[in-house]
Amino acid sequence: MAHTIAEKIHTQLMAYLEEVSQPLWTIKPSKLGGRGLFALQPIKKGTLIFKNKPLIVAPRTDRAGDCYCTVCHQVNKACRPCELCSLAICSEECKTSKDHDTECNFITTNWKPKPDSVNDIHHPEVLARMQIYLRFLLLKKDHKLLLTFLQNNNEGKFLELEMLHRRHVVPDDQITFMKLVHSIININSFRIPNNPLDGKIPLRGLYPLSAFLNHNCVPNTRNVFYPDYTMAVYATKDIEVGEEILTCYTGLLLCTPARRCFLYKSKHFWCKCERCKDNTEMGTKLSALKCFNKECVGILLPTSPLNPEAEWCCDNCASKNTPDEVRTIQSILGSLVGSLDLDDQFRLEAAILARLANFIPYSNHIFIDLRLRLALKIGFTEGLKLNELSESRLALKENLCRGTLRTLAALGVGDAHLRGLLLYHLHAALAERARRSPDLYEEIKSEIESTIEQAYIILQGDISAPPDLELRRRYLGPGCDKPQEERFFILDA
Template sequence: MQDYSEKLNDVYDEQLGRHLVASMSIEAGETLLDERPLLVAPHWECGQLKCAQCLQESYVMCRKCQVYPLCMDCSEHDAFECEFFASGAGSRISKDLLVKNYGICALLKLLLLLEQPDQRALCQTLLDTPVKLEDYRNEDGLWQERDEQVVRPLMSSGLVQAFPDQQLTAEVLHAHCIRIDNSAYEVTARDGDTLKGVYVRGASLPHSCVPNTVVALDEQFNMKLYAAVPLESGDIIYTSYTNPLMGTSQRQHQLRLSRHKECACTRCLDATELNTHMSSMKCRGCPDGYAVCQLSGSGDWRCLNASCGAVIPATEVHELLAEVGSALVEARGELSAYETLLDQHKQLLHPNHFLLLDIKQNIASILRAASLMNSLNDPCKKLLARRVELCGDLLPVCRAVVPGLSKLYAIALFEYLLAFVELTELQFAEGDVNKKEYVAQLTRARSVAKEALDLLQFEPENSAEGFLTDRIGVELERIESDLMKYGKL
């Protein structure tokens, strides 16, 4: 199923390929596209068997086909897939095909869809996507890994002979794998594991690091694409395939690796990254200056202060980033290690630098877990205040890099809200703030909760963000109850 808004035109050009363009004005929150996934499957490297029906961990096989795994709660799976291996050409395939080579799961699903006349039409847009295999052969081990985990096992399994009309060769299978990856979003199973969902249109939209749409996925992995900001006639519909909390060079690397594309959006062309300075360094030549990358020049970092202009060589910056990145991996969830890292590098990097934000997020997560464990024992105001500070540091950055109806900003607001309310309640209980101050802080918390709810109002009810909306609603009710109780000054 692919249902488009009547306010969109499906167009094609050499640069962007097939894409969508607004044909009239569109308000923020309007649905632009509804799409069911063509297929949902584990990543290529997944070794743990997953139930063919619900995609949770499985240790038993379907009694009928004896090829596909099923969990204890599921008694059947896709009828065509089951029948294919239970009878006909598929019955001659080894029954331990997926047990030994579970990485072929996504490709096998596509091949079986292509065997069904009513499903093949849904796959045609995917098949029509041109793939230049020479652009992928020299990837950093990815081609070889896919060859060993997916293509060669499938070629030697006998499945090629079972699909004579598809004229399968190793190169055809590699091209199919690339098309699957290039049309996939990461989705989350009910057990929390990450999978990939293939969306023929939703995942083929052109990329921008400052997208004008929001992707929402419900529990059945159905996609809803809606406008993040008001759109005008002629506006191209963009989505994002990168992490917005990465710096420009890191986002570009991720995009080249996953999509073989370059980005020239407003953020990528702005050395300050929309004034967030997420890649900026502290200047070594003046006390208050910040150095940004010379995007069109040498690639060195130069101070923005016109009276300074000091330069930090690109090699020095890259060495520092690699050093901090390695230290982050080695920190392994240790609070003291993250605090030490933050203290060591805040003198060298802009406060909003993406690596410092990463460190702060790790610290905030540890403090939240500690707060949950100690909530019934001895909550610590000092740790709560630290968590509020760290969550607050993230808010303006999230607001800047994902405009409009931003799930990123809404989630950041929720994390801030939890910490702020917990600290406020503790301060009031221990007499650190009086009733008037408590009411003022609760009023602020109410505003934060309502802002988060406004940002998530277009999310499906049966999605992770829909459930988050319920959580925020519960917090808001608690806040309103205390405001009613203590607000009569």
């Protein structure tokens, strides 16, 4: 029976897959729950495992209050509600497009406004929140069949539907179907990274094969999203025959309590992977707090990371603290971080940072996250580019990149997307040093070349990749035969 189901799933998936000749994967039951993807043969690091097109792409519901076009997804303050359906559109071209015409006709035919909602100023926002469900309703019958093979979870309120139902008369069969969709996309959809230069609202999509990827806090794959929203999955490390192909549903640098809490709230399961079991998180100590005894220089770590009610113990004085005491400190930390202006990379409030340092060591994920943000922003902020940085700030960027790369290496995440991004920024700092001091070039040439080459391998094609990635690789990567002066003209530009 399981074989028959797998065959049916594979048949339905064919319309969405680009690499279908000899699949490297198979679908079968997973000990992590439901079904998963498993390697049919050894898969080397860097191998493309599969590409799949999205079943549906739509703006994220948490951005429904932003002013954007529901057709081209461009953020545009000139957007106005369509006089027929109230979906926001930015131009006559979008208004007369086939996509808008289809959605407009569906809304005006199926969702009749209630008398007291005709002049509701929140009407366009409600419809924007429901647009992803509207697009599922418009799928052809055989495409809807794919949904029956995906895991779902009915926990949590469907607030968007409640908002729609208060304002519209919605047919019962559509309500039932949208509830099914809601239970599926909550645990199976992927956030699509956006490039700020594109000016588009952040999107999410449901990818039929990627939806079978189960979670691990140290995944063996990375995702690449192309401009047409195709999602490619690459191996970040070698994968053995029969090994499950895994992704990560959280930020790689979050600490264990934060990751597990997020996964439980958003995906409705408690992760029990090897990283979550290790109270040091592969020696990174991302969860560590400073010992509550001010005279002690030790750090607190959970005695049993998988048990939220376990005590935390100091690695120096062996004192123990209750989970309630730890949660109080974590709550204070959350408030302090929330009060930081993370957009001002050189004037993060010193007093707040000092208070953070009273509670957490520099290995804690909060400091790691702050250092990551600084590493990515320094030299890439309007009005303060790389060539405008002081020597000390350029050195700071380089050190921040190296430190965060060491943390990723300790976690064992392989060629993750974040590693590629940090390698790009490390390359940028090194190349700027060489541009300023040509005599240094030969000394650091190999690292300048290797960092951009590795970054290119990881990030190429992704819609969020730095816009000058390919140009830097061409002029500053290995194999460029141009004179040193010519190589650096792109930085002067």
